[in-house]
Amino acid sequence: MLTVYNTLSRKKELFQPIDPNHVKFYVCGPTVYDTAHIGNARPVVVFDVLFRLLSHLYPKVTYVRNITDVDDKIMVAAKERGIDIQTLTTDTTKMYQDDMASLYALSPSIQPKATEHIGEMQAIIQTLIEKGHAYAAENHVLFSVKSDPHYGHLSNLSQDDIVAGARVEVAPYKKDPSDFVLWKPSTPDQPGWYSPWGRGRPGWHIECSAMAKKYLGETFDIHGGGIDLVFPHHENEIAQSSCCHQKPLANYWMHNGHLGINGQKMSKSLGNFFTVRQKLSDIPGEVIRLVLLSTHYRQPLDWTDSAVTQSKNILDRFYTALKDFDDPVEGRPSDALLEGLKDDLNTPLAFSYLHELTNAINKATTLDNKKKHQRLLKENALFLGFLNQSSKDWFQTRQEGSLTPDAIESLLQERQVARQTKDFKKADEIRQTLENQGILLDDTPQGSTWRYR
Numbered sequence: 001m002l003t004v005y006n007t008l009s010r011k012k013e014l015f016q017p018i019d020p021n022h023v024k025f026y027v028c029g030p031t032v033y034d035t036a037h038i039g040n041a042r043p044v045v046v047f048d049v050l051f052r053l054l055s056h057l058y059p060k061v062t063y064v065r066n067i068t069d070v071d072d073k074i075m076v077a078a079k080e081r082g083i084d085i086q087t088l089t090t091d092t093t094k095m096y097q098d099d100m101a102s103l104y105a106l107s108p109s110i111q112p113k114a115t116e117h118i119g120e121m122q123a124i125i126q127t128l129i130e131k132g133h134a135y136a137a138e139n140h141v142l143f144s145v146k147s148d149p150h151y152g153h154l155s156n157l158s159q160d161d162i163v164a165g166a167r168v169e170v171a172p173y174k175k176d177p178s179d180f181v182l183w184k185p186s187t188p189d190q191p192g193w194y195s196p197w198g199r200g201r202p203g204w205h206i207e208c209s210a211m212a213k214k215y216l217g218e219t220f221d222i223h224g225g226g227i228d229l230v231f232p233h234h235e236n237e238i239a240q241s242s243c244c245h246q247k248p249l250a251n252y253w254m255h256n257g258h259l260g261i262n263g264q265k266m267s268k269s270l271g272n273f274f275t276v277r278q279k280l281s282d283i284p285g286e287v288i289r290l291v292l293l294s295t296h297y298r299q300p301l302d303w304t305d306s307a308v309t310q311s312k313n314i315l316d317r318f319y320t321a322l323k324d325f326d327d328p329v330e331g332r333p334s335d336a337l338l339e340g341l342k343d344d345l346n347t348p349l350a351f352s353y354l355h356e357l358t359n360a361i362n363k364a365t366t367l368d369n370k371k372k373h374q375r376l377l378k379e380n381a382l383f384l385g386f387l388n389q390s391s392k393d394w395f396q397t398r399q400e401g402s403l404t405p406d407a408i409e410s411l412l413q414e415r416q417v418a419r420q421t422k423d424f425k426k427a428d429e430i431r432q433t434l435e436n437q438g439i440l441l442d443d444t445p446q447g448s449t450w451r452y453r
């Protein structure tokens, strides 16, 4: 029994797939003109958890996340950098996929590119014109918002809000200010494709309608994305698809909340803008992933240094509990973990179960009992995309600029000799040197172990 909050009905609903043997979902992907910022990563990890959960609950899941590789922002960025569009979009796509993999997000089943589906987009546009939902004017094709009586249902906006909120560009070819572009003309130096309406390129919204139809069918189960996409993007996707097919586009619409930085909106002008890549240079991917999932996905998330420290400490605690556990284990959720996730992806509740397991490990009085809980912790954490490394690797992963493991080992040996010869002053000096470099020692009867702070 999986329940999800459906933006369409504005309530939590029991999830009932169209085909229980094959669940289909779509999430809007990146426009590949710039490196992904931390806000771009939130939907990726949120819907990665959904993908993992659905794949456990159903025999087959198809997850489509598109790549927008034709867009005005791409044309501007390529010009600014003096490179061709193809190079920019190929490189940016590769970086995006690498960055998301560093956050332990699984690859979607299909990642279609907009530029490879122009024919499918033109076919939908043609049908919309034939059915009276779209019109061609001055080499543009526009969707007639007034022709769709359901327009505004997802975002719950009135016609006045829609006109005001569309940030309407005044254009003589529009019959109504709220009408939006399906196709627009390209100048000879801009990317363009031949069409019945002249050489041009698609508007942004139409690609998702076309690629969702191709890979998931006219109606599929779940459509996801960030809350900022509800209007106009998702409203327009629904209008295009449902007017073309006379069917709903998706049965459930799931949206993750905003991500802010220290209580402010992230923006380049405020100087609080940073990319996933920049953060990955000094924060492990698992820590970033935990920060992004520690708040329920529908709530606003505030990225702060203390949230990062807190997540690092939580993972240190989990990894410490697995210090003497090296059994090969695969991700597998316990009922207690599923209970949280099946309640509209309640990840905070899921993490509280991982804490319970850690408490049980720390309190265990028999080795069997300890091992049992260590196994459960590792299986459940792996299912959520955490504890992907061994405890040793986690604590000994070298930070930029710090001593190498070899250098540390040789200092430890020196210190060991100093201790054996009762030169405690030297032993303490070496400990201090290591500590100053962010390396912590733990002296045990079996010898000294170390870890990066």
Ligand SMILES: [Zn+2]
Pocket: 027, 028, 029, 208, 233, 237
């Ligand atoms: Zn989309």
